[in-house]
Amino acid sequence: MSKQEYTITVYTENQVGLLTRIATIFSRRKINVDSLNTSPTEVEGIHRFTIVIDEAEEVVRKLVRQIEKQVDVLRAFYNTGEEIVWQEMALYKVPTDEIAEKVKVERLLREHGARAVVIRKDYTVFETTGHREETDNLIKVLAPYGLIEFVRSARVAIIKASSGFHAMLREFEERDPGEGIAENEYLAQNQQVFAM
Amino acid sequence: MPNTLQLGNAAAEAPALPQISGSEALMHALLHEGVDTIFGYPGGAIMPIYDALYDFGEQMQHVLVRHEQGAIHAAQGYARAAGKTGVVFATSGPGATNLVTGLADALIDSTPVVCITGQVFAHLLGTDAFQETDVVNITTPVTKWNCQVTDAREIPAALAKAFYIASSGRPGPVLIDITKNAQLQVFDYEGYTPCSHIRSYRPKPIVRRQYVELAAELINSAERPFVLFGQGVILGGAEAEFKAFIEKSGIPAAWTLLGLGALPTEHPLNVGMLGMHGNYGPNVLTNQCDVLIAIGMRFDDRVTGRLDKYAKQARVIHLDIDPAEIDKNVKAEVPIWGDCKEVLPMLTELVQPRQHEAWVARFREFAAEEYKEVIGPETHPQSEVLTMGEVIRIINEQDGGEQILVTDVGQHQMVATRYIRLNHSRSNITSGGLGTMGFGLPAAIGAALGRPDKRVITVIGDGGFQMTLQELGTVMQYKVPVKILILNNSFLGMVRQWQELFHQRRYSFVDITSPDFVTLASAYGIPGRSVAQRADLEAAVREMLEAPGAYLLEVKVGKENNVFPMVPQGCGVAEIRLK
Numbered sequence: 001m002s003k004q005e006y007t008i009t010v011y012t013e014n015q016v017g018l019l020t021r022i023a024t025i026f027s028r029r030k031i032n033v034d035s036l037n038t039s040p041t042e043v044e045g046i047h048r049f050t051i052v053i054d055e056a057e058e059v060v061r062k063l064v065r066q067i068e069k070q071v072d073v074l075r076a077f078y079n080t081g082e083e084i085v086w087q088e089m090a091l092y093k094v095p096t097d098e099i100a101e102k103v104k105v106e107r108l109l110r111e112h113g114a115r116a117v118v119i120r121k122d123y124t125v126f127e128t129t130g131h132r133e134e135t136d137n138l139i140k141v142l143a144p145y146g147l148i149e150f151v152r153s154a155r156v157a158i159i160k161a162s163s164g165f166h167a168m169l170r171e172f173e174e175r176d177p178g179e180g181i182a183e184n185e186y187l188a189q190n191q192q193v194f195a196m
Numbered sequence: 197m198p199n200t201l202q203l204g205n206a207a208a209e210a211p212a213l214p215q216i217s218g219s220e221a222l223m224h225a226l227l228h229e230g231v232d233t234i235f236g237y238p239g240g241a242i243m244p245i246y247d248a249l250y251d252f253g254e255q256m257q258h259v260l261v262r263h264e265q266g267a268i269h270a271a272q273g274y275a276r277a278a279g280k281t282g283v284v285f286a287t288s289g290p291g292a293t294n295l296v297t298g299l300a301d302a303l304i305d306s307t308p309v310v311c312i313t314g315q316v317f318a319h320l321l322g323t324d325a326f327q328e329t330d331v332v333n334i335t336t337p338v339t340k341w342n343c344q345v346t347d348a349r350e351i352p353a354a355l356a357k358a359f360y361i362a363s364s365g366r367p368g369p370v371l372i373d374i375t376k377n378a379q380l381q382v383f384d385y386e387g388y389t390p391c392s393h394i395r396s397y398r399p400k401p402i403v404r405r406q407y408v409e410l411a412a413e414l415i416n417s418a419e420r421p422f423v424l425f426g427q428g429v430i431l432g433g434a435e436a437e438f439k440a441f442i443e444k445s446g447i448p449a450a451w452t453l454l455g456l457g458a459l460p461t462e463h464p465l466n467v468g469m470l471g472m473h474g475n476y477g478p479n480v481l482t483n484q485c486d487v488l489i490a491i492g493m494r495f496d497d498r499v500t501g502r503l504d505k506y507a508k509q510a511r512v513i514h515l516d517i518d519p520a521e522i523d524k525n526v527k528a529e530v531p532i533w534g535d536c537k538e539v540l541p542m543l544t545e546l547v548q549p550r551q552h553e554a555w556v557a558r559f560r561e562f563a564a565e566e567y568k569e570v571i572g573p574e575t576h577p578q579s580e581v582l583t584m585g586e587v588i589r590i591i592n593e594q595d596g597g598e599q600i601l602v603t604d605v606g607q608h609q610m611v612a613t614r615y616i617r618l619n620h621s622r623s624n625i626t627s628g629g630l631g632t633m634g635f636g637l638p639a640a641i642g643a644a645l646g647r648p649d650k651r652v653i654t655v656i657g658d659g660g661f662q663m664t665l666q667e668l669g670t671v672m673q674y675k676v677p678v679k680i681l682i683l684n685n686s687f688l689g690m691v692r693q694w695q696e697l698f699h700q701r702r703y704s705f706v707d708i709t710s711p712d713f714v715t716l717a718s719a720y721g722i723p724g725r726s727v728a729q730r731a732d733l734e735a736a737v738r739e740m741l742e743a744p745g746a747y748l749l750e751v752k753v754g755k756e757n758n759v760f761p762m763v764p765q766g767c768g769v770a771e772i773r774l775k
Contacts, residue, residue, distance in 0.1 A: 013396050017332055017343070024337045065520040071341040071361055074396045172395040 001056035005034075006078045007086065007157045008064060010049040011041065011165055013072040022049060022073075025066045031055060035088070037154035043165045046074070052155050074172055079159055086157035090135035091117070092126045092142055093149040099124055105145050112138045123148060213384035218348030218374065219248035221385055222312065225355035227255055228388045231283050233274060233645055234258045235267040239287025240327055242314025244379035246285070259645065259674055262666040264291050266638040268298025268369075269664070272307045273642030276625045277600055277650070279433070281308040281363050282642065288315045289327030292334075292373070297632055299338040299369045304629030305454060306431060308367035310358045318346040318375040331373045340368030348381035356391035365399025366518040367431060400517065403534035405542065411513045411530045412546030414487050420555045421447045422478075422485035424470060424499075427454035427628075428492015428516060434536035435459070435621045438491065441544045446551040448559050450478035452493045453613060457624040461597065461617050467559040471499040472763045473610040476570075476772060477562030479763060482507050483770040484558075490514045492536050495525040496629065505768025515539055569774045570760050575615060581754035582730060584611040584683045590737045591653065591681075592617040599651040600625065600643050604636030604660035607689035610759045612655040623650070634663030640678045641670055651679065651741065658684040658710045665716070671746045672720040679740050680722075680748040682713055685755050693758045698765075717748040724748030 012018055019038065026033050035052040053060065060078050067076040096119065099105045109116075114128040128138055135152055216224075222245060226234070234256055238246045249258060261267040264286045271282025286292055292313040302309045316325040332344045341361045345354050354372050362370040415421055429438045435458050442449050442459070448467045449459060459466050468475030470482070479501075482488070488510040493499070500506045503525060514521075514528035515536065522531040532539055574585030588611060591599075597617035603609040603626040618624055625643050627635035640654035661682050671678060688706040695703050717724040724747060727736045733751065740749040763772045 015343075017336065020333055020336050028337065062520070062524060065524075069518065069520045071394065071397045169395075 006060045008051040010076045011074040015072045035154040084157040089129045090152040216385045219244040219379045221351045229359045235270040236285030241288035262669045264294035266667045269638035270642035273639030274646035277643035278646030284311040292331040301630040302369035308362040309369040311371040315375045342371040344373040360391035418487035421487040423449035423489045425455045425491045426452040426493025429458040432536035437540035445547045453628045457618045476566035477559040479769040479772040494521045501763045501769045588615040602640040602654040604656040606657045608657045608683040633660040653679040659688045668720040682750045713750045726750040728752040
């Protein structure tokens with residue numbers, strides 16, 4: 001079972017304490033969370049967690065079932081990088097005099113799609129958004145020019161195959177929902193085993 | 197009088213809503229949910245609730261325990277014996293933290309319990325106020341669901357949700373933490389509406405017939421099918437459906453520790469217990485069956501032993517109401533996500549009536565060998581020292597399997613569950629998943645109050661009894677007719693057994709001395725007797741069983757007896773040892 005990066009998307013009720021409940025599912029199993037973001041969704045009152053971990057699929061599948069089992073969780077999905085569109089934002093604080101003196105730095109930043117958010121006499125803060133490799137690369141590039149501080153946001157991701165949560169929520173609100181809601185996706189996957 | 201208010205949708209006709217406090221709303225919620233017994237202990241932050249309870253003494257019995265752990269174990273015993281949701285009251289801070297062990301126990305053993313804890317005033321939250329502790333966060337990993345209420349208007353809905361969640365799907369413990377201001381706050385009471393739907397919660401799936409058909413096909417083609425059943429059968433109230441299924445299919449069935457009682461122990465297709473101290477045949481033949489049918493059980497490590505040596509030859513069907521259990525430990529070829537009560541009749545309809553005589557006979561052969569090597573010597577010992585097994589045999593002879601058996605944790609638990617005869621479901625109450633020493637006595641109190649028509653016997657070791665013996669006070673105060681049987685081997689026996697077998701007999705801190713249990717009981721007004729001679733044993737057991745109220749019987753058994761068979765840790769089930 002080889003590990004790889006998975007992005008877990010969790011649709012939840014907006015409930016105090018749910019963050020702890022979900023976090024302990026990972027910490028209890030000594031699994032490090034690489035990135036965690038909570039956000040509103042297109043549906044009012046529904047929250048969305050985006051969690052990134054590096055684990056084997058077998059482990060991720062079990063974790064997702066444990067998450068989905070929580071009373072206030074509507075649905076949880078896991079995806080590989082290819083199945084999602086994702087971005088992370090990073091901020092870089094660099095001494096302003098270095099940039100002003102060296103035109104090269106300015107050019108490097110442009111090449112990396114960074115833009116200045118704040119420019120002060122003593123420092124400038126740049127922002128860039130992209131994949132992990134891109135934001136990481138810029139650290140390397142800026143290091144020789146006295147990078148003072150760096151911070152990266154959690155990942156936000158959209159599942160390519162998803163058609164949003166509006167329709168799904170209507171199903172959830174039904175007492176007798178369709179099969180898509182009343183069954184776990186793994187059962188459908190298992191079906192393929194028998195189709196052979 | 198608040199307790200004469202019309203319940204339910206009183207608001208519909210009346211223009212002015214009744215004004216009641218949060219605490220009174222809580223009482224109405226409990227009455228609506230059919231609560232007749234509350235186990236609890238008062239304290240500062242829950243006083244308004246206790247004040248409201250004062251007016252409801254005729255509708256609900258409050259049992260004052262001696263420690264909050266006793267309250268929750270009693271509620272568990274009550275829930276498991278009566279098939280209802282147990283209810284606990286505790287105050288903030290230490291009162292609430294004392295519930296943690298019971299919550300963990302109830303979660304892992306799927307027991308429906310609703311705990312109400314008092315909390316400091318909302319404006320004091322987070323200030324390290326007197327008896328303030330972050331109960332919701334402390335209990336998050338050990339509850340099915342929990343929440344804090346800081347406004348009285350939220351109390352009816354929170355309670356409705358709590359009872360629904362605790363008892364539906366795979367049951368479990370729920371905790372509601374109510375701040376003191378919410379308990380006191382007077383509000384416009386709109387009545388109580390029970391909860392039957394939460395959009396983010398799907399307690400029961402729609403059973404897909406297609407999987408049931410696949411399972412039936414597999415069962416019909418099997419030569420050596422084997423059924424493993426757990427507490428899911430009992431929780432689903434599917435004992436009759438289960439019996440019908442195995443009787444039609446003719447499949448031998450073995451139980452997990454918590455599944456004991458779902459099928460009468462004397463049923464011809466009941467081949468015994470699974471797991472570490474289970475029976476010989478069920479363990480060995482797990483690795484020889486061709487189709488393994490797991491029903492309402494979760495393949496705990498004490499059942500499977502080493503997973504890479506577990507039933508590798510078998511095609512596995514796994515029926516469970518909790519989808520997170522399917523494929524968790526053992527991969528299922530046919531997963532059936534569903535309620536036993538619903539799925540088993542579907543399956544019974546599709547399976548062919550069969551009798552696997554030769555296959556069932558193999559279980560009998562192993563049973564005969566186990567009897568010769570272990571069961572005979574344990575239940576009819578030739579040695580001078582008394583054994584735990586012979587005590588259980590005498591109970592069987594005198595009671596005939598009609599009682600409720602409540603066990604604590606350790607050697608006596610394994611011996612009692614191995615040898616007890618049980619004719620009825622919900623008559624085996626034990627701490628299985630968590631293995632909580634000290635569970636026995638308080639759980640027996642709850643069981644006796646939940647099933648006053650039954651005789652409740654609790655079998656406890658000398659170690660476990662000393663963990664919660666303060667509940668003798670509860671037995672005394674409420675005249676709870678529990679029969680307390682202490683099997684005293686003057687050791688923490690199970691740990692000693694492991695030290696003997698796996699730690700070169702280095703008996704590290706397992707030598708435990710006990711008080712004079714009979715004198716102790718008499719201080720609580722409980723009659724009792726201590727027995728060390730075989731000649732006195734039968735009469736002593738009879739005296740205990742026939743005592744009109746509570747009774748304590750101590751039996752001094754052999755100090756260094758071991759529980760066998762045993763699947764040593766790290767071994768496969770087929771490597772089970774008879775000695």
